[in-house]
Amino acid sequence: MLRKFTSDWIHDGKEGFVSDHCIILDDSGVVAGFRKLDENERRECVYYPGMLVPGLINAHCHLELSHLRGKFESGTGLIAFLKSVVAYRETDPEDVLRAISDADSEMQRQGIVAVGDISNKVDTLETKRRSPIHYHTFVEAFDFLQEGLADNMFEQYRTVYDGFEGMPRSLVPHAPYSVSQRLFAMIRDFGTGASGIQSIHNQESPDEDQLFLTGGGAYRRFWESFGFSMENFQASGNDAVACITGQMDPGQRLLCVHNTCMDSDQIKRMVEWNPEVRFVSCPNANLFIENRLPDYRTFVDRNARMALGTDSLSSNWRLSILSEMQTVLRYNSWLSLEEVLKWACHHGAVALKLENELGSFEQGKKPGVNWIRDVRMDKGRLHLGSLAQVVPVS
Ligand SMILES: [Zn+2]
DSSP states (O other), rough: OOEEEEEEEOSSSOEEESSSSSEOOOOSSSSEEEEEEEHHHTSSSSSEEEEEEEEEEEEEGGGGGGGGGSOOSSOOOOOHHHHHHHHHHOOOHHHHHHHHHHHHEEEEETTTEEEEEEEETTTTTTHHHOOEEEEEEEEEEOOOOOOOGHHHHHHHHHHHHHHTTOOOOOEEOOOTTTHHHHHHHHHHHHTTTTTOOOEEEESTHHHHHHHHHHSSSSSHHHHHTOOOTTOOOOOOOOOOOHHHHSOOTTTTTEEEOOOTOOHHHHHHHHHHTTTTEEEEHHHHHHHTTTSSOOOOOHHHHTTOEEEOOOOOOTTSOOOOOHHHHHHHHHTTSSSOOHHHHHHIIIIHHHHTOTTTSSSSSSTTTTOOOEEEEEEEEEEEEEEEEEEEEEEEEO
C-alpha cells in the first residue's frame, strides 16, 4: 500500500523548499512519487504541520567514544582536549558497549539515517550490524608521527579494518600531525578498496600549520610530552594542507573534517588538487573544543561542498544534525535554513557515496522522512523555531 505525506513545507534535500507537494512511499519506504498535490489527493495524505525533510546524514562521528559523554571540560583547546582523551582511564567494556548502543538509538531518534564513523577499535561492530542506520566505518590509523612505529601501527589498524569485513569501510589516516610520511604512504598503497572514500581530520587548530611550517609549536611539545622524539621530523616549510595534498590520493573522494582554521587559499588548493573533496563541519564540537567556528562564508564563496557531522559525545552534548544546523545558523544568520539542509541531506549522502539511495526525495530512493516541528516564515525565509525538533515518521 502507498503512504502519502504532506506538510506546509517540504525540503527535497537537494534543491530546496516546495509547498503543496506530497511524498508517496511504497511499503518498503521507497519513494514512489514526489509531486504537486491536487485537491483530491490532499485528503489521502497524512498532514504534518511544519516541515518534512529527508533522513539526515551525520558525515563524521566517533561512536566508540560515546562513553566519554560529559567527561571532559569544554573550551580548553585541542591539545588539552587530546591530553584528557589520552589520560582517561579505560572504562568497563560493558559500559562502553552500552554507551555505543545508546548513541546509535539517539541518532535514530534524531532522524539520522547514515553515519561516517571513525573507528580505532572494533567496539562498534555489533551495534553497527544491528542498526538500521547505514554506517561507513573509517578505520583511522596514526603512529604519533613516528616513522619507526609506522609498520606496527599499520598492522594494528589493518586488523581492525579486517574486523569490519562485509561492511562499508576504509582505512584512513587520522591527521597530518599524527601520521608519519611512511604511514601515509602505506595507507595510500593499501587503497580504499571498494568504497573509494577516504577521510582525514584537517585544520583543527592553528598549531597544525605551525608544526609543518616551523617544526615547532604545541604539537611538537605534545608528542615530546609522551616521550616521543621529534628529532627525525623535518618541517616541510609548507602548511599542513600541503602535507595532505602531497601524500593522499587525489583520485578518491575525500572527507576533510573540521576545517576550523582553513583559509580561502587553502580551500582553493584543496579543491584544485581533488575536486571530489567534501568539507565536513562539526560546529558543536568546534565550539566545545576550540570555542570557534570555521569561516563558513569563505567556503560558500569558494563554492566548496559542505556536509555536517556531530563528532563524538566526548566533544559534543548530543548527536543531532538538527542541533548542528541550529548552531551554524545561530552564528551565521546570512546563511539560509534552505542551504544548510542541503549540507545535512544530499551533500552528506554524496560525501558517503550514498546519493543513489539517500539524501533526497527522488523516485526510487529510500531516504527516510523526518518531520520538523516549530518552523516560522520571516522576511520571506523559513527559520527553525527555538523548540524545533526532529521526529522520524518513516
Ligand atoms: Zn573526529
